[in-house]
Amino acid sequence: KNEVEQSPQNLTAQEGEFITINCSYSVGISALHWLQQHPGGGIVSLFMLSSGKKKHGRLIATINIQEKHSSLHITASHPRDSAVYICAGYNTDKLIFGTGTRLQVFP
Amino acid sequence: AAGVIQSPRHLIKEKRETATLKCYPIPRHDTVYWYQQGPGQDPQFLISFYEKMQSDKGSIPDRFSAQQFSDYHSELNMSSLELGDSALYFCASSLGVSGEQYFGPGTRLTVT
DSSP: OOSEEEEOSEEEEETTOOEEEEEEEOTTEEEEEEEEEOTTOOEEEEEEESSEEEEETTEEEEEETTTTEEEEEESSOOGGGOEEEEEEEEETTEEEEOOOEEEEEEO | OOOOEEEOSEEEEOTTOOEEEEEEOOTTOOEEEEEEEOTTSOOEEEEEEETTEEEEEOSOOTTEEEEEOTTSOEEEEEOSOOGGGOEEEEEEEESSTTSOOEEOOOEEEEEO
16 A cells, blocks of 8 residues: 555646645655646645645645645646646655646646 | 756666766755656655765665765766666755755656
8 A cells, every 4th residue: 555645646627627636645654745747757846744734826735634634726727737746745754656646727 | 046956857878888867956955865757657766865874765776876975966876777777867855854855857767
C-alpha cells in the first residue's frame, strides 16, 4: 500500500469549474507538498503544509491531520491549469510521491 | 529569485557508458535531494545530502553514486548505464532537512 494516495487519477473540467483533488496519507508523514508538473516535465512547488489551510491566488490547500487527508482546490479553473498535480508526503527528510492527478481544463 | 539549476538538461548516452548529472541548489540551501522519474511513473527518491553528508538513501542502484561538495552543489554519477535508467532526474534543495523542497527543471537522460 502506497504511503500517499491521490484521487482521482484523471480529471476533466470546463473552464470556470471548481476543482478538488484529494490526498490521503499514512502514519509517518509529517507534512505534505502539493506539486504541479507540466507536460514539459518541470515540477513546481505549490504548497507545503503540515496543518490548517494555505491559499495562493486561485489555489487553496487544506490538511486534516487527524484524518490524514489533504485537499487541493482550484477555483475558477482555466485551461492553463492543465497539468499533473502531485501530492507528496514528507517521511523523515524525503518525499514520498502520490500517483498524481492529471487535470485537463477545456475552454 | 535564483532557482535550483541542473545540468545538463538533456543527455543521451549509450548502454554501459557513464553519466554525471549536476545540481546547484538555491543559494544558502544546505540540503539536496535526487529523484528519478521513469516514463509514466511517479518520482522516486534516490538519495539526499545535508551539509555535505549523506542524509538518506532510497532506491538508488549500486551503479550510482552521489556527493555534495563544499559549495553545496551535488553530482550524481551513473555508471554502466542500462536502458532502464532512461528517466527524468530531478534535484531539489531545501534549507535544512525539514524545509520546503524546491525542484530543479530536471535532466532528461536517454540511454540507447
